[in-house]
Amino acid sequence: MGMPTGTHSPDAPAGTPPTSAEADAASGAPHSAPARVALVGVHGFGTHHLRNLARLQAAGALELVAVADPQPPAPGSVPASAQVFPGLDELLSATGALDLIIVATPIQTHAPLALAALDAGVDLYLEKPPVASLADFNRLCDAAASSGRSVQIGFQSLGSHALQGIADLLSAGTIGTLEGISATGRWVRDRAYYKRSRWAGKRSIGGVDVVDGVATNPLAHAVATALRIAGARTTADVSSVETELYRANDIESDDTSVIRIRTSTGLPITCALTICAAEAVEPYVTLHGSAGTAVFHYTEDRLTVTTASGTSEKTYGRDDLTENLLAHRSAGAPLISPLLDSGAFMLVLEAVRTAPLPAPIGDAYVRWEGEGEAAHAVVVDIEAALEQAGRRHLTFSELGLPWATSAPSACSVPAF
Ligand SMILES: NC(=O)c1ccc[n+]([C@@H]2O[C@H](COP(=O)([O-])OP(=O)(O)OC[C@H]3O[C@@H](n4cnc5c(N)ncnc54)[C@H](O)[C@@H]3O)[C@@H](O)[C@H]2O)c1
Structure with missing residues (x-):
C-alpha cells in the first residue's frame, strides 16, 4: 500500500497541487522539505496530536499548516503557521499542496473525513478505530488503493519495540x-x-x-x-x-x-x-x-x-506513528500500522x-x-x-x- 516517496498517484484529482515531496522530486532535491500537515479535530485526543506535531515541527520534520474543528482551538494551542477552519471541506478548498492529514475526530466521522482526505490525494493518519463498519472499511481500502495514498491507523502500541x-x-x-x-x-x-x-x-x-x-x-x-x-x-x-x-x-x-x-x-x-x-x-x-x-x-x-x-x-x-508515516513518505520505511493491517x-x-x-x-x-x-x-x-x-x-x-x-x-x- 502507498506510493514510493515523491511519486504522485496517476489517479489523484486533476489540478491537485504538487506536495512538498513531489516538488522536491521534480527539482531533483533530496526530500528534506518539512511535510505540510493538517490536523482535523483539535480538542480531546487532538491535543495529543497537537503536542506531537509541535515537537516534530520544532525538529523541522513538518509544518502544521492548517487545522479544522467546529470548536475553535484554545488560544495558543495551535502554532501561528496554522490556519484555522471549521471543517475539512473548508480547509481543503483553501489549503494547497498538503502532504498529510491527521484525523482525530469522533468515530462516526472517520469514514467521510478519511474518504475526503484520500480524494484530495493526501496521505492520511486516521485515529483508531479506523471506521465504524466493515462496509466502510472496504470502501476506505478501495479509496486508498485507487488514490495510491498511504494510510496509517493510530494504534500506537504497534510501534512498541x-x-x-x-x-x-x-x-x-x-x-x-x-x-x-x-x-x-x-x-x-x-x-x-x-x-x-x-x-x-x-x-x-x-x-x-x-x-x-x-x-x-x-x-x-x-x-x-x-x-x-x-x-x-x-x-x-x-x-x-x-x-x-x-x-x-x-x-x-x-x-x-x-x-x-x-x-x-x-x-x-x-x-x-x-x-x-x-x-x-x-x-x-x-x-x-x-x-x-x-x-x-x-x-x-x-x-x-x-x-x-x-x-x-x-x-x-x-516508534511514533506520525514519525513512521513521515519516514514512509520520505524514505520508504514500512508503515507500522497500515490500513489493510x-x-x-x-x-x-x-x-x-x-x-x-x-x-x-x-x-x-x-x-x-x-x-x-x-x-x-x-x-x-x-x-x-x-x-x-x-x-x-x-x-x-x-x-x-x-x-x-x-x-x-x-x-x-x-x-x-
Ligand atoms: N490512539 C489513542 O490512544 C486514542 C485515545 C483517545 C481517543 N482516540 C481516538 O481519537 C478520536 C477522537 O476521540 P475524542 O475522544 O478526542 O473525540 P471528541 O468527541 O473529543 O472530538 C475530538 C474533536 O473532534 C472535533 N470534531 C467533531 N466532528 C468534527 C468534524 N466533522 N470535523 C472536524 N472536527 C470535528 C470535536 O469538535 C473535537 O474537538 C476517536 O477516534 C478516538 O477513538 C485515540
Whole structure:
C-alpha cells in the first residue's frame, strides 16, 4: 500500500497541487522539505496530536499548516503557521499542496473525513478505530488503493519495540509452543466519561454507526495488540469472532465484554475487558506458552517473561506513528500500522456492531463508588472473572458467573 516517496498517484484529482515531496522530486532535491500537515479535530485526543506535531515541527520534520474543528482551538494551542477552519471541506478548498492529514475526530466521522482526505490525494493518519463498519472499511481500502495514498491507523502500541522482543522469544522457543493469547483490560470510567460527548457509549446515532464499546474504543489497543502478536493482520487472518457483551452503565454499548477470536492458523485469542473495575491497572496481553508466559503491558512497553528458570522484565522503546508515516513518505520505511493491517481488528468491530444489544448486569452485581459525575460502576469480582476468561478462553456465561445471562454471539468470517 502507498506510493514510493515523491511519486504522485496517476489517479489523484486533476489540478491537485504538487506536495512538498513531489516538488522536491521534480527539482531533483533530496526530500528534506518539512511535510505540510493538517490536523482535523483539535480538542480531546487532538491535543495529543497537537503536542506531537509541535515537537516534530520544532525538529523541522513538518509544518502544521492548517487545522479544522467546529470548536475553535484554545488560544495558543495551535502554532501561528496554522490556519484555522471549521471543517475539512473548508480547509481543503483553501489549503494547497498538503502532504498529510491527521484525523482525530469522533468515530462516526472517520469514514467521510478519511474518504475526503484520500480524494484530495493526501496521505492520511486516521485515529483508531479506523471506521465504524466493515462496509466502510472496504470502501476506505478501495479509496486508498485507487488514490495510491498511504494510510496509517493510530494504534500506537504497534510501534512498541517489545513486539520484536516477543517475536524473538517466540522464535527462540523461550516459552515453548504458543497455545493461546489473552488480552486483559481493567480500567475505570466515571459517569462524566459518558457525558463528555454525544457519541460516548453509543452504538449508533440517527442510524449512523458509532460502535463505541469497550473493545472497539477505550480498550481497542488491547484487541489490536493481541491480534498483531498472533500474526492476525488482515481480514484473511481471522476465522471466527465470538462476542459476549454486557453493560453496568446506563449506556447503549458494552462496557464489560469477552471477545473470543480464532485466527486462521487456529490460535485462540480471548479479550476480557472492562471499564468497570474497582481500580485501574495498565492493560496487558498475555502469551500462554507450553513452557512459560510472556505478559506485555503495552501502554508501558514492558514485557515480563516467566519460565521454569525464573522471571525477567524489560522495558522497550517505541516508534511514533506520525514519525513512521513521515519516514514512509520520505524514505520508504514500512508503515507500522497500515490500513489493510486493521482488517483483523475490523472483523472484531463488525462482530460487536452486529451483536445483540449488550445485556445489563443486574444491580445486585454492580457497586457504585464515588459521588455525582465522578461516580463509577464496579462489577463485583470482575478482576477474577477477567483473569479466568483470558486464561481458560471462556466467556462470562461459560464461567457460570451469576450475572452473565447471554450466550456468546458467534460470527464466522465467511458470514461477514
Ligand atoms: N490512539 C489513542 O490512544 C486514542 C485515545 C483517545 C481517543 N482516540 C481516538 O481519537 C478520536 C477522537 O476521540 P475524542 O475522544 O478526542 O473525540 P471528541 O468527541 O473529543 O472530538 C475530538 C474533536 O473532534 C472535533 N470534531 C467533531 N466532528 C468534527 C468534524 N466533522 N470535523 C472536524 N472536527 C470535528 C470535536 O469538535 C473535537 O474537538 C476517536 O477516534 C478516538 O477513538 C485515540
